[in-house]
Amino acid sequence: MKSGRGVGPTDAAGGPARHLPVMLAEVLAHLAPKDAATYVDGTFGAGGYTRVILEAADCRVLGIDRDPTAITGGADLVLEAKGRLTLAEDRFANLDTLAENLGFAPLDGVVLDIGVSSMQLDQAERGFSFRRDGPLDMRMADHGPTAADLVAELPEEELAHVIYTLGEERLSRQIARAIVKARTEAPITRTAQLAEIVSRVVWAKPGEIHPATRTFQALRIAVNGELDELVSALAAAERALKPGGRLVVVTFHSLEDRIVKTFLSHRSKAPSSSRHLPQAEGPAPSFRLLSKGAVEAGPEEISANPRARSAKLRAAERTEAPAHGEGDLPGLRPAEMQRRGRR
Incomplete structure (x- = not known):
């Protein structure tokens, strides 16, 4: 289970917050923010990733969170960003529609930090x-x-x-x-x-x-x-990213990581073919993997924050190929996973 979207103190979201985003350096390295670009932070939380993206480049960020307390808590950062940050209370599965309606599309990058945040865990009343x-x-x-x-x-x-x-x-x-x-x-x-x-x-x-x-x-x-949301969000990112745009996803347990790994593997492979058979038909790869496997937190971060031990980062870059379509996601929906695991 995910234990949090951060570790250690930071002034994310316009004031002192309890946590620094997990694998912050690795996220920034793979997202590679640039000037005049547009990004979606699909799991805004305390605004940690959003803040460092805004600091890294003269860009614009759309922060999405379905938790109304996260949106309220980000009000100061919106003011501080002076027009470069827009917050939306919504599901990240709708990120492509939101980006289009709010003038952010096509996107240069999407970052998703999956699971429950440490802030939510720390609030007993949230259960x-x-x-x-x-x-x-x-x-x-x-x-x-x-x-x-x-x-x-x-x-x-x-x-x-x-x-x-x-x-x-x-x-x-x-x-x-x-x-x-x-x-x-x-x-x-x-x-x-x-x-x-x-x-x-x-x-x-x-x-x-x-x-x-x-x-x-x-x-x-x-x-x-959550798993349905993740599948839909990956497909939404595929639709919303421009060629060269980057998708960075941090997960904290095997179910989430399995979905991201399978999605990116499927989207980055060309149709199989054999010299003995005609060329196989199928969509061209819509993503290019940025790392061979999952990137994990370094020993220093894990030592400072045991919550980072289970974090896995996967990243890919959008190609020129059209999006495959959300229906082309065999075996990733929870109902399909449950049928395979029924006992």
Whole structure:
């Protein structure tokens, strides 16, 4: 599970913030901001990436976040940027439409930092963390079903499947059974309640992650439709980037990284062919990979911030080829992933 969009103090978003973006140097190196260019920071958060992009070049940035508190918190940075920063409260899956409507398209770069932010984890009232008791909410926006709703309403088999598929939790069936039994006795409305229920089933050895980590991850992803959003955002970036434009994505767990890796691999390969067969038909590569594999945080950053240990960066540059289309994404949608992982 992603532990945060940063580490250490910074004055991002117009004032002291609690976190410096993870892999900041690597993100800037791959994004390569330039003057007179337009960029989208699809996960604005505390504004850390946006600030350094604006400092690196005389460019314009469109910051997107579906969390209204992030947009409100960025007001000072908007003023400081003097017309070079626009904020939009929306889903990053809509980044191509937003960029077009707000005069940013075509784009020179898109950066996405996937998952829940440290600020959200630190706010007990948001219900993201099992380490701070609060309402079992987990919504990144301020509308829609909460994690408490899912825990109260999902049938046992479906709840187990969500926990197994989105949390990669091998004890998903036992956890779902324990949750269903507990909810017959009293409503499960608090993070501490759920963490305690899961902890009775999952035993963690010293030094291992908290027993409830994977269950909380699964519920958060389900509540916010995060994997669907990521797939749509990658396709939106493909449509919005100009030739030579760059896509940089930082992920924090295997489900997200698998989607990004598969997407970029698919989009960067030419149609296969053989000297014994006619030339294969298919779309030309729409991206060129900027690194052979995932880029990881260096030992210094990991030492200063253990949260960076799980971060993986993947980046690619847009080619002249037309976008492939969002429908050409075999196996990446959560429903397809769930069918493959059903147990």
